[in-house]
Amino acid sequence: MSVSAVAFRHWISEVAPGASTADVCRLSGVKRSTLAQQLVRGKVAESTVVAVARAYGRNPVLGLAEFEPYRELAASVAPPTDAEILSQTPTARLLAELLARVGGGLGHAAAAGEEGSAVRQWVEAIDDGELRQRVSAAAGIAPQNYSAQLSANRLAPELAVRTAREAGVGLRNGLVVTGLVTAAEAGWPPSAVEDALVRLSDAELAFLASERLATLARALKRQEHEDRAVQRAWDHLA
Incomplete structure (x- = not known):
């Protein structure tokens, strides 16, 4: 837009x-x-x-x-929910917290790297089961077009704001997850991630980390499959 x-x-x-x-x-x-x-x-x-x-x-x-x-x-100054904050927390940071709790000693330093925007994770975190349909109807776009953007882990800024509106969360949060503005610029508290992690039980943290790892494993599997297909094509041309 x-x-x-x-x-x-x-x-x-x-x-x-x-x-x-x-x-x-x-x-x-x-x-x-x-x-x-x-x-x-x-x-x-x-x-x-x-x-x-x-x-x-x-x-x-x-x-x-x-x-x-x-x-x-x-006027939209509602703070982000824990679910939104955690959707933007890198998997490495979750694993570092999990290992720290069980005595792994990895500490927070292992999570220094960022994973980039996590649009799809954010939508999943705030979806009540009908969010995608409501956004598609409100925006006047086909559901498959909306899903295509999510599959690519991106959303146009206006669509991200509309998604936040339909979900009943802070409108600025949509701009944060697209990477257009920083969390600080949107008014997220500096300790938002730490505070959200503290409120997670050990079981909740382990479950969230396992979900992220499963998603990562599927993505890596697809990438390996695509790499092998490309290599076979080059071998055939050689």
Whole structure:
């Protein structure tokens, strides 16, 4: 999705009065050709708004709230649920916590790496069984198109916000899981992950970790299958 180029130009005049397009691009890191194309098309990407807001010291969530269809973001300050927080917690971090509890001694350092966005895990965490159908109907898209985005572990920002709205959770959380804004920019507490993990019982932690490992195993299995198929094709051509 995107925001109106006309509205973007007006917003820029308030955020950076007197700044030229070249100035905005140089400070934000957005390519001049990219911004020029977006302005000509009349639609500016949310990622551009976020980059410019950050460059000029603005909160990117509130920056997006200046545009349709993101007006509600300004008032949506509901904290994330434990289920949402844990859906974004890397599997390595869960395993580190599990091993620490059973005396494995791995500690928290083993979870330093990030796994990237976990859109599908977030939707599964907040799904009451009918969420996908409600979002598809509200957004006016085919359920299979929505499922296709989830299968690719991604959601367009507007669709992520709509998903949060239909689930009854904080709208900003949808932007966090897509990777468009950071958890801190969306107002998540700094200790959110630690607090959510503390509230998990040993059994709940073990079950969640086992689910993640099972998902990872399936993904690795598919990748191995695809790699073998590619290798067979190359062998056949050799």
